[in-house]
Amino acid sequence: MSANWLGYPQVMLAAWCPLATVGAWHLLRRLTLRLPPRERFTLAVAAALTPLLAVAVPYLPHSPLREALPWRAPIAWGISNGITDADPAHVLSALGSQLILAASVVPLVSLAVSFAAGALRVARTARTVAMLAPRQCGGIWIVDDDAGSPRSLASTVGLVRPRIILAAAVAESAEAPAIIRHERAHARAHHPLWIFLATCALRSWWWIPGRKAILGEMRLAAELRADQEARETYGAAAVARALCAQIEAGSRAAGHGLAPAGGGIAFLDPGVELTHRARALADPPRTLSAWQAWSVRAVIVAAVGAAAILL
Template structure:
């Protein structure tokens, strides 16, 4: 029953998230919307993995700790052939495969991005020059500005971009890229990409990656406009070419929507909107754990508290010596 409830929870979250987290309201709450997407992905992952585990390991077994879990798994393997034990072993194998796929996807996503950035920096080194303000200029005919996260984080500006932008616009896009670096936005994108890589057929995974890529650009735009104004940010986006390398974050990505948002800013969210978003994030994270704890509590109570009529006379049952 616990496994069915957890699978129902995961199905509900995966089905509702794409529609609930893609409305126009998300542009006014980009930070909280990213939190909602990551919370939904984590909630689905924990629920599915826990559901597979609890087919073989009843929630009451958790009270015995690791020894109880291992004993339940060994019992399921030893009884392979019977229907219940076969189902339990199949669920354990499926859970192990999903967990391994998840780990491998995260390692490959983060590893490939890190290797590409190192190679890209090495390729740019002979063609670039370090500016006093801390950014790197590369001689190129396309006007582009992007950042390469990592250690150290690098902001790359082409010579054509320097010629195309006014000093105020250049300062705005530099602040935009530094906001990406300071906010570790590449990690948010990588988490969504790894989840999508683990479950490529899940519509929620594809939508989450696309939305998080869009929302981190809104976050950086907001930081740039705080100091340089929305007009400067919008004009700079228009003048830059949307030619961002694969594992970089670029100032012109998603230009049309971002320009509209800068020129017609969304309504500022109220405190209650932030509280609602924070509450939903907390529910997403706590949901699978709450189901597990409640099931374990009910199972333990049933195992330790006898159910039956009280002894005659309403007193405590006694035993003859």
């Protein structure tokens, strides 16, 4: 058995593509921190979904590009190259053949299990929201104080049609306008849907190191973007007051099944994220001109396409 199996399509998809994608994201980390939250979020989503998109690249055995590459081009579902010169009596050959088999099967099984687990969590979140019996008030859903939810509840739930869920105490507070503006930014950008897809995709590549940092960056960028939109409307001071008033909302909402990865975006994830959000409010907002923003997005789309096709 030769080392050519390292360039087999299933090995490219199971190892080299996610490794290259995650590694490139970490190498560009310092540069991306200078971008506005919208572009940081877009880049994190792209890095998370690139290996998933690569799996869907169709198998084109007669493509000139396939022969031009020093490795075998990507494949689609169920098509893989196997080791034909494996000697069962040779330990390394037998091990290599088993690794090739695992590289063909494990990614597909991991994807199926990960998305199934994500769907169950979304269903559990929807059931929890239904048990709270929220009442609609305009575009906001209000949970009464006697429904058993935390009095500081403020969250955006739902994938296709996001809904803003507020506790009655939050809706009646002085910080309500800034909180609602923050949650509407989540809903308008469909942050729950993108975080759900990225979470399921990254969880599928559980053998790739450094992938969890991408998800953390995505959630932070989503919060920073929502804070920035609320800041543009009501000012940094109002958002800071709302942030302080909602410090415990994230952890309490997670305890009631409204965690961000499960189909909802809490106003605050506890931990170091609070420090980053407070620091962002103290600094001038980071913005790009229209042509700069579209240029960054075009580069991201081109990079994702190249990685998905070539790796």
